[in-house]
Amino acid sequence: MEIIRLIGILIIVVGFIFKFDTIAVVLIAALVTALVSGISFFEFLSLMGEAFVSNRLVTLFLLTLPMIGIAERAGLRQQAVHILEKISGITAGRLFSIYMVFRELAGTFSIRMQGHTQFVRPLIEPMSQAAAKTKYGEISEKDSERIKARSAATENFGNFFAQNTFVAASGVLLITSTLESLGYAISPVDIVVATVPVALMALVIVIISNILFDRSMQRKYGQVNQDKKEGK
Known part of the structure; x- marks a missing residue:
């Protein structure tokens, strides 16, 4: 059932269709994809933190x-x-x-x-x-x-x-x-x-x-x- 790992795409499509909060939809899609792929919740948080730090320049515009x-x-x-x-x-x-x-x-x-x-x-x-x-x-x-x-x-x-x-x-x-x-x-x-x-x-x-x-x-x-x- 490797195809189940694509469920994140389905969540994003459905979320955008019903105009849910974009950030929430993306985060939920990422979390669900991680869980069905065998990544634990804490490993997911670690990956998210590393990704944020690696791309922190993107958020500088907030300043x-x-x-x-x-x-x-x-x-x-x-x-x-x-x-x-x-x-x-x-x-x-x-x-x-x-x-x-x-x-x-x-x-x-x-x-x-x-x-x-x-x-x-x-x-x-x-x-x-x-x-x-x-x-x-x-x-x-x-x-x-x-x-x-x-x-x-x-x-x-x-x-x-x-x-x-x-x-x-x-x-x-x-x-x-x-x-x-x-x-x-x-x-x-x-x-x-x-x-x-x-x-x-x-x-x-x-x-x-x-x-x-x-x-x-x-x-x-x-x-x-x-x-x-x-x-x-």
């Missing part, structure tokens, strides 16, 4: 949450929006392109940061909304959601495609060690050299996409604003 809360309470978002409103010619697309450049440079210099919690949610997203409203006035809820999505997507693109442009990045070292174990002689520099063109291509594609996004917003709201100015 930034109090700082972000204090900054927002002190008016960080409002000040960022206020400053952006004074900059003429800025659009949501141009702001995203600037952030994409910044995000890829951060990856190149191995500056690790939790982009969504530290930048996108408290700064980039409200600033992009302010840029759109400053240029076009009130925008539809659908376009507001599109801007939110682009804010998050820009962070994902910049992080994903540029994270291996630093020679000592964890991803580079992992790829190098994996290929070496398979018999391929390769150095971290080779991985970086192969990654840089991909990162540049991603940057160009994102910038072009942002230009097209600005043009679509201009076509949609530019004429409306012009009619308002002319009193139509």
Whole structure:
């Protein structure tokens, strides 16, 4: 009955279908899988503890949450929006392109940061909304959601495609060690050299996409604003 060890997958599927607490579902699935596989409860706790310690860097973003809360309470978002409103010619697309450049440079210099919690949610997203409203006035809820999505997507693109442009990045070292174990002689520099063109291509594609996004917003709201100015 080796198949019984797959019961954890069934628990996760059922838990997600009925929208139970995600963390609780995953922990229960892991515990049940361990028990049916012959692992005792205390051995399971030991494995969980070792896994948590080995991956403790993943939870470091929790340390930034109090700082972000204090900054927002002190008016960080409002000040960022206020400053952006004074900059003429800025659009949501141009702001995203600037952030994409910044995000890829951060990856190149191995500056690790939790982009969504530290930048996108408290700064980039409200600033992009302010840029759109400053240029076009009130925008539809659908376009507001599109801007939110682009804010998050820009962070994902910049992080994903540029994270291996630093020679000592964890991803580079992992790829190098994996290929070496398979018999391929390769150095971290080779991985970086192969990654840089991909990162540049991603940057160009994102910038072009942002230009097209600005043009679509201009076509949609530019004429409306012009009619308002002319009193139509």
